[in-house]
Amino acid sequence: MSDVPATPLVKEIPPKAADLSEWYQAVCYKAELVSLAPVRGCVVLRPYGFAMWERLQSALDARFKETGHENAYFPLLIPKTLLAREEQHVAGFAPEVAWVTQGGGETLTEPLAIRPTSEVVIGTMYAQWIQSYRDLPVLINQWVNIVRWEKRTRPFLRTLEFLWQEGHTAHATEDEAAREVQQMLDIYREFSETYAAVPVYAGEKSAAERFAGATHTYSIEALMPDGRALQAGTSHELGQNFAKAYDITFATEDQSVEHAWTTSWGMSWRMLGALIMVHGDDRGLVLPPKMAPLEAVIVPIVRGEGDDVLAAARRVYDTLRAAGLRVKLDDRNLRPGNKFADWEMRGVPLRLELGAKDLAAEVVTFVRRDKEKGADGAKFAVPFADVASRIPHTLSEIQSALFAKARAFLHERTSRVEDRSEFMRLCSERAGMLDIAWCGLAACEAAIKAQTSATTRNTRPLEGGETVCTACGEPARLRAYFAQSY
Ligand SMILES: [Zn+2]
Numbered sequence: 046m047s048d049v050p051a052t053p054l055v056k057e058i059p060p061k062a063a064d065l066s067e068w069y070q071a072v073c074y075k076a077e078l079v080s081l082a083p084v085r086g087c088v089v090l091r092p093y094g095f096a097m098w099e100r101l102q103s104a105l106d107a108r109f110k111e112t113g114h115e116n117a118y119f120p121l122l123i124p125k126t127l128l129a130r131e132e133q134h135v136a137g138f139a140p141e142v143a144w145v146t147q148g149g150g151e152t153l154t155e156p157l158a159i160r161p162t163s164e165v166v167i168g169t170m171y172a173q174w175i176q177s178y179r180d181l182p183v184l185i186n187q188w189v190n191i192v193r194w195e196k197r198t199r200p201f202l203r204t205l206e207f208l209w210q211e212g213h214t215a216h217a218t219e220d221e222a223a224r225e226v227q228q229m230l231d232i233y234r235e236f237s238e239t240y241a242a243v244p245v246y247a248g249e250k251s252a253a254e255r256f257a258g259a260t261h262t263y264s265i266e267a268l269m270p271d272g273r274a275l276q277a278g279t280s281h282e283l284g285q286n287f288a289k290a291y292d293i294t295f296a297t298e299d300q301s302v303e304h305a306w307t308t309s310w311g312m313s314w315r316m317l318g319a320l321i322m323v324h325g326d327d328r329g330l331v332l333p334p335k336m337a338p339l340e341a342v343i344v345p346i347v348r349g350e351g352d353d354v355l356a357a358a359r360r361v362y363d364t365l366r367a368a369g370l371r372v373k374l375d376d377r378n379l380r381p382g383n384k385f386a387d388w389e390m391r392g393v394p395l396r397l398e399l400g401a402k403d404l405a406a407e408v409v410t411f412v413r414r415d416k417e418k419g420a421d422g423a424k425f426a427v428p429f430a431d432v433a434s435r436i437p438h439t440l441s442e443i444q445s446a447l448f449a450k451a452r453a454f455l456h457e458r459t460s461r462v463e464d465r466s467e468f469m470r471l472c473s474e475r476a477g478m479l480d481i482a483w484c485g486l487a488a489c490e491a492a493i494k495a496q497t498s499a500t501t502r503n504t505r506p507l508e509g510g511e512t513v514c515t516a517c518g519e520p521a522r523l524r525a526y527f528a529q530s531y
Pocket residue numbers: 483484485486489490514515516517518519
């Protein structure tokens with residue numbers, strides 16, 4: 046055998062608070078979301094992990110379609126000369142591009158890039174498809190894999206190959222393109238908060254953090270429990286840069302020829318990494334119900350002759366399936382305690398226990414995954430007749446509780462800072478989101494990064510009253526969140 050990396054065998058996950066990174070990787074393996082692949086820096090997305098990806102995919106896809114977008118598919122490989130046509134773009138991505146130089150036993154006359162993103166190939170096709178203002182807007186998304194040659198890798202957060210969606214649109218006016226970019230940013234924010242229960246700050250990236258070739262980049266930024274920010278989605282105004290590089294022109298109503306205004310926007314499986322870190326605990330994953338492959342698991346507690354209990358559990362299961370719930374009956378021949386631990390590790394929001402005592406009282410015991418054992422409301426009995434109707438209500442309470450908890454953490458770890466030395470200290474200490482009045486100057490940003498490794502996450506307009514940049518004393522032009530990041 047060659048040196049295929051072995052996925053670490055996780056017996057016990059370490060406590061989350063002690064070392065988030067170790068906890069995170071252990072949970073990803075132990076909950077069977079991913080395995081290490083036989084290729085450096087890549088992971089295999091296992092069925093339970095893929096089911097989480099499908100939750101994200103179906104929710105976002107529905108939102109894209111509601112706003113007029115269609116799905117299509119473009120090739121994985123991009124000819125080198127084509128990639129080189131937008132200079133800033135190619136310069137920005139060059140260090141991360143993987144190249145195919147051989148095929149069919151021969152050296153290729155032109156190397157082919159494995160897509161690090163698809164503006165180039167999609168722009169080339171748009172140039173052919175768009176002739177007239179009547180052809181606009183073009184609103185297309187694709188769900189694909191991407192390759193970027195990363196040095197350090199971590200499941201979902203950074204891997205050589207990853208899954209994402211990328212939307213690419215072309216418009217007749219700058220205004221319309223700008224509205225599209227804000228609309229998609231808002232969809233990402235809404236999805237993150239209402240589905241993944243991860244609160245975010247939405248705003249514009251600084252010039253230094255902008256997507257290569259864009260005129261404006263906007264992002265949503267979440268805060269992880271270790272005080273580092275995680276960029277969870279981006280939306281870019283590309284101006285006419287790509288339209289000029291790839292000849293995307295159209296005849297206007299009065300027959301003049303103009304370049305189109307294009308946009309692109311993407312969210313990847315990083316979002317899964319964010320929600321795992323934000324909600325998980327020492328027992329494993331804690332999944333927001335809307336993102337959970339299983340909303341509830343039924344565990345019959347059978348001691349000795351348990352035929353009655355099993356039969357009742359099956360009836361509950363059938364009722365819940367008929368009600369359209371994502372539910373599983375765990376009738377494996379294992380001790381209940383082992384089953385509990387298993388489903389807790391996988392973060393199933395609701396456990397339904399049914400034992401002989403429950404059966405006699407005609408109730409099912411509900412156990413909420415998001416609450417500590419023994420906490421108020423963690424465990425309660427529900428009469429048989431009410432089980433199906435109580436579940437959606439309870440799931441919705443869990444969804445809200447997880448979001449409220451994450452939002453309280455974000456607010457608690459967001460500091461408005463006006464003093465320079467305090468700001469620099471908090472940056473170094475990885476103290477969360479640091480909200481300052483900022484000059485917007487690249488030199489100021491570079492100096493902060495060099496001294497503390499914190500970067501601007503995103504910016505928003507001044508609120509009024511701010512006069513000087515907290516970091517350098519130059520006139521303030523924006524408010525900005527600084528943080529160390531993933
Ligand atoms: Zn400054």
